[in-house]
Amino acid sequence: MVLTPGHSVRDAAVDPFCERSGRHFSVHKQILGGRFRFESTSQALLHLVESAYGGLPPHQLPMAGPEFRIELRLLPRQAPPGDADPPPVQVQSGAGLLCGVMDASNYVVLSPGQRRGLVVASEDMLSRPYHLRYELIEFAVFTLAARGMGLIPLHGACVGKRGRGVLLLGASGSGKSTLALHSLLQGVDFLAEDAVFVQPESLLAAGVANYLHVQADALRFVDDGEVRRWIGQAPIIRRRSGVEKFEADLRQGHGRLAAAPLELIGAVFVSSQSAEDPDVLLSPIPEHEIAARLCADQPYAATQPGWHRFGQRLMQAGVHQLRRGRHPRDSVDALRQLLG
Structure with missing residues (x-):
């Protein structure tokens, strides 16, 4: 996996929405015929992307695959250590957006029209890689690919x-x-x-x-x-x-x-x-x-x-x-x- 660094500025006083939060990195993957760019300040989240999509055959469809961009954001730990599963994802839509929400610190927001998505996860989810990968990251990838390329x-x-x-x-x-x-x-x-x-x-x-x-x-x-x-x-x-x-x-x-x-x-x-x-x-x-x-x-x-x-x-x-x-x-x- 090659991490490409980018630069941004974090200041809670002037950036309450974390629009310029921290130094970020990016990785690129060819998935389901589409080109995906994953961006994050968290190398742990990008390594999880690599564990999901690294080393796969780069499937291409006859039509030119569009580019999708997914930002992954890691929040401070929210839940105490334990064996309990995280809450199931609840889905919702409106204003051209699709959402999948576990809780206030673990959710996905997608804009299929812009081919963009945001995945937010708390640090405790790193100890639950299956749920984080399958219910948040793959939810974003699969939904954007299906909507963006007209796939069933x-x-x-x-x-x-x-x-x-x-x-x-x-x-x-x-x-x-x-x-x-x-x-x-x-x-x-x-x-x-x-x-x-x-x-x-x-x-x-x-x-x-x-x-x-x-x-x-x-x-x-x-x-x-x-x-x-x-x-x-x-x-x-x-x-x-x-x-x-x-x-x-x-x-x-x-x-x-x-x-x-x-x-x-x-x-x-x-x-x-x-x-x-x-x-x-x-x-x-x-x-x-x-x-x-x-x-x-x-x-x-x-x-x-x-x-x-x-x-x-x-x-x-x-x-x-x-x-x-x-x-x-x-x-x-x-x-x-x-x-x-």
Whole structure:
């Protein structure tokens, strides 16, 4: 990471809004096809940006990626040390701004029209890097990228081969992360595990392949001892639901990350139910059911511009349901059938 210094002046008497607060640094990252400039007086916050986006393939979309600017500001410690999770983010909008607020010292303010954002965090959040990264910094990055480039933001995973991808959808706990893990281990290109961003017309999908989140019981299907150690030694994060998962860094060389956005050739709803015939895991979803299934699975994305065209294009590509086989490897084989 290269920190580029800048200069400003801090004087509480004349600068109550911290508009010229302290010496600042900046880093640049290519994320989801957009160019992001992160600025901060806190090197700790910029190192967190590096941990999230450093070493990733610089995905580019056919259109010229716009530049986004995000300022990260660190405030003095607010909460006493403890294990309690920070408050959940509450979102609000108005006057062309989008806001995500944990509390008075931890929040995000975004101006999609200006392609700019402000992330404010207190020092105690540095001891909770998952929440700070995932709920504040990624909230800013993902929201600005989706709004600024007209991408459809999806909660799901995506894997592929030779530039072609399959979108993995389904409820939490259906097995998307386990399927993505085993796809990675069997040589399928890994694009994203939790959030996928799609151009509605071209069906080009981009993602951030930084971490994989899997529960401990997923390790029982992993035979490779080195891979088991990689995951088993990873930090454990706790979701807001209370579910605990390993957060394994995908940039440590286990498998192949998609070098460029993938063109979707279809979508698969991953089911937690076992197949009646373990040799037949995939079944096409009737065309008249696809639109309703997609809207029910992606309620936020379904309200965004471009959703109708995205649904049309995905319906033309084909949507299937994938039930579980004897082993996750069988599900990966089924995906390979779609990818050709």
